[in-house]
Amino acid sequence: MKHKLLLAVSSFVAVMAGALLAQQGAPASPQTLPLGERIAHTVPAKYRPSPSVHGGPGQLDYMGLFNATALDTNLYFLHRGIIQPKSGIGAHFHNQCEEMFVIFDGEAQFTIDGRTSVLKGPAGAPVPMGHSHAIYNHTDKPIQWMNINVSARKGVYDAFDLSDGRVGAALDPIPTFMTMRLDQSLLRPATGPAPTAAKGTVQYRRALPPSVFRGPWAYVDHVLLAPGSATTPQAYQEIGEFWYVMNGTGTVKVGSETASIQSGDAVPIQLNQTKSFENTGASPLELLVVGVARDADKKYDVVLPPARGGRGN
Numbered sequence: 001m002k003h004k005l006l007l008a009v010s011s012f013v014a015v016m017a018g019a020l021l022a023q024q025g026a027p028a029s030p031q032t033l034p035l036g037e038r039i040a041h042t043v044p045a046k047y048r049p050s051p052s053v054h055g056g057p058g059q060l061d062y063m064g065l066f067n068a069t070a071l072d073t074n075l076y077f078l079h080r081g082i083i084q085p086k087s088g089i090g091a092h093f094h095n096q097c098e099e100m101f102v103i104f105d106g107e108a109q110f111t112i113d114g115r116t117s118v119l120k121g122p123a124g125a126p127v128p129m130g131h132s133h134a135i136y137n138h139t140d141k142p143i144q145w146m147n148i149n150v151s152a153r154k155g156v157y158d159a160f161d162l163s164d165g166r167v168g169a170a171l172d173p174i175p176t177f178m179t180m181r182l183d184q185s186l187l188r189p190a191t192g193p194a195p196t197a198a199k200g201t202v203q204y205r206r207a208l209p210p211s212v213f214r215g216p217w218a219y220v221d222h223v224l225l226a227p228g229s230a231t232t233p234q235a236y237q238e239i240g241e242f243w244y245v246m247n248g249t250g251t252v253k254v255g256s257e258t259a260s261i262q263s264g265d266a267v268p269i270q271l272n273q274t275k276s277f278e279n280t281g282a283s284p285l286e287l288l289v290v291g292v293a294r295d296a297d298k299k300y301d302v303v304l305p306p307a308r309g310g311r312g313n
Contacts, residue, residue: 031069031270034256040065042080042264056134057165058087062145065266066242068155072270073240073292074216076157079147080264083108088136091164098179098217100126101135102288104144104246109136109169112177116169122182122246125175128214134166146244150217150292173253182209182222182246182288190223190231192302198276200229210303216296218303221289223277225250229285230278238302239291241269243277248285251278 025218025303030255047061062081072080074244076097089101091111101110102124110125111134119125121143127133129152137143151157158203169230190196190204208220217240226247243252249262261267261277269275270295279285293299 007098011138019234031072033269035252035254035307036167036259037267038268039252039259040070040078040260040266040268042266044082047081054092054134055090055091055161055163055165055168056088057136059084060087060089060124060145062147064131064215066128066268068173068257069152070268071242071292073289073294074151074154075240075242075292076078076149076151076155078149078195078242078244078266081140081145082293083135083137083145083281085140086167088167089134090164091132091134091162091166093132093160093162094127094149095130095160096153096156096159097157098127098129098215099133099147099149100147100220101133102148102180102182103135104146106137106139106141108143109138109166109171109220109258110175110177110179111135111166112175115176116166117177119175119179122222124180124182124220126178126208126212126217126220128212129208130160134164136166136169139148148290150213150215150290152215152296161223174286178208178212180220182207184284186284187222193222195223195234195277198230198232199280201226202231204231210293211301213220214296216293216299218291218293219289223287225232225277225279225285225287227279227284228284230298232275233274233276235274236291236297237272239292240271240294241275241289243267243269243289244276244286244288244290244302247280247288248279250285252276253278261273
């Protein structure tokens with residue numbers, strides 16, 4: 001009886017903690033809003049100080065861009081902020097969801113399953129369900145950071161902390177875990193099934209394929225539109241997405257609605273919604289794309305293989 005009570009209390013605490021994380025700064029029901037209001041904006045003035053995240057050292061400052069209601073598939077949250085110097089997120093497990101820390105500049109120590117390596121931004125490291133991870137900013141400068149969480153079941157979050165901040169961890173010169181690089185030099189002209197060019201030049205790369213993930217997380221893509229370029233309209237019946245603007249300005253069209261986008265914006269794309277992007281600025285429009293399948297068991301049937309791939313993602 002005592003054992004069952006402890007399990008019940010632990011489950012309740014994990015669910016409540018996840019609910020609080022998901023609610024940070026994100027609208028309650030974004031799917032019902034006009035496109036311009038569904039787009040989330042990174043606003044540093046709205047970052048909230050968060051010390052000792054998962055038992056980690058120092059402090060993060062961040063906001064929620066999306067919560068579990070943002071997509072009709074299983075995105076649980078999208079967080080954006082900074083990791084202060086000598087700060088980080090302590091080691092912890094997720095058994096009901098998959099997560100990836102991304103840094104856009106500088107460098108940080110990433111840990112997966114107790115092994116630690118330095119990654120230089122822009123880069124990330126996905127962690128499959130049932131594995132532990134952590135991140136530590138060992139430098140004297142803040143780093144730009146993103147956290148993406150996709151749950152196995154809609155709206156279900158869990159975490160098990162290890163009380164390990166990973167400060168002073170031994171470093172492996174070569175990571176023993178999967179990594180993702182967002183290196184523009186790796187991009188190639190987009191061909192199907194990538195978002196191809198309706199006009200101008202569109203470059204593309206599948207940074208992480210569906211085989212990386214155990215749950216409904218389907219892929220991570222890296223897309224670059226030259227000034228004056230646009231993507232062809234596309235819609236997916238079985239995959240929801242969000243497109244995050246890493247750099248540049250432009251417009252997005254979803255269905256019959258059009259809205260302006262700029263660096264730090266995140267655009268939710270629901271199942272069956274037709275979307276296209278156009279670079280209206282003077283510099284390249286760089287985008288990070290996350291796809292989440294409706295059904296994890298069928299994602300290999302609905303996610304077409306990329307035109308190119310390879311080692312060192």
